[in-house]
Amino acid sequence: MATNNVLLAGRLAVVTGGGSGIGRAICSIFAREGAKVAVVDLNKKSAEETLSLLPASTSDYRAYGTNVAISSEVTAMVSQVHEDFGEVPTVAVNAAGITKDNFLLKMDEQSFDDVINVNLKGTFLVNQAIGKVMSKASLPDCSIINIASIVGKCGNIGQTNYSASKAGVIGLTKTAAKELSRFNIRVNAVLPGFIDTPMTAKVPENVKQMIEMMIPVKRMGTPEEIAEVCAFLASTRSSYITGAAIEVTGGLNF
Template identity: 70%
Template structure:
């Protein structure tokens, strides 16, 4: 059973993109803080591995979900409600992809693929979850969306990714305004250069160049993002909504 103490004791939490990287770290930190996890990912085995790594793993559940599909997102919420007889009161939407190329070489399908997962997926998950929260009259609801520093500053070879993540920022600010009346808070985190599968493929010389630009002189860890997520998901951040929080070691390239 969930621990009786912790920032999120007894709360049911949905984490998308929970099969790896930041999403997996969020699941670990949330479980430490007493939450029950619904772990969603396109990669079912990744989500299952996350669940198996959590304490009291039998109370957590893995779900295979494509966040760019309204049908699958709707089914995800229905399945969670059916299993737990409640809906999540907190969520971290960390699902995202990148398919990088320079603007002059970027094809339409690659642009669409990234926007569909990163931006449309944010819309679909937030909308479905907020509707469920309103229906169940959830108190102290909290949604944390994961954007990127690239959504604020842009980056070479990432026009599609930057556009999608900038959209997440604007979307979150609007959702926060609209959902406040239902006591649902919505905030967005902008990670910097974090040690995840997404950054693992960056050439070593490029990685070093970026690290040299970071005032703290190192890459961040997924756990450092997850700790901020836990704060925003908890009632300790009860007067914070519509906030855009940089977690980037001071990097503003």
């Protein structure tokens, strides 16, 4: 692949939640743009399925089964990626996330804790582990991208836990950007709107239609449309962008 026509040639990217949805699309777009990709997912089989969709190259792409909510697993994954590829990642995307929706007055404590642990604590643990190896390597330009959500800014009925977790991701991103900039590490958040993924597939059809009518462009977004923004943020073309929370919503603002 000619390096002058791709955004991410020579970069090693770690993508959590890479086994489906937005994470899988990010892996695909990053591979198209010349990156080496470590596909990370709780379900290693799903991560391996993502590998089968990438351009044929066993050395440039690897799958890892990791629970991002457990610090020892995150640390071990980052160490294994370094060993397998023989280099430090210069890009990390935190796309791992879950939902356990219910109304505030009906939500049980475990559902709240589970979503916070994966979506917020998991993002913290990966930012911390990846940030440590990036900072020690003294690389010229590194990029961490955290997938938040428009509901982290605006809230959403039935998603107290999810909205809180994604609001936390936005705050974490802005603080990490301030702390890590001296190591040439940029940290940004992407806020997807209503995207056609396995997560939104569970939404009743009549609710989908109602939400689509609220979206100025009158349709759901695709995972690839989120991935394209991530590719830009991962590249040196966004070298003066850090601490940003970029909305990719088709104009939706609840």
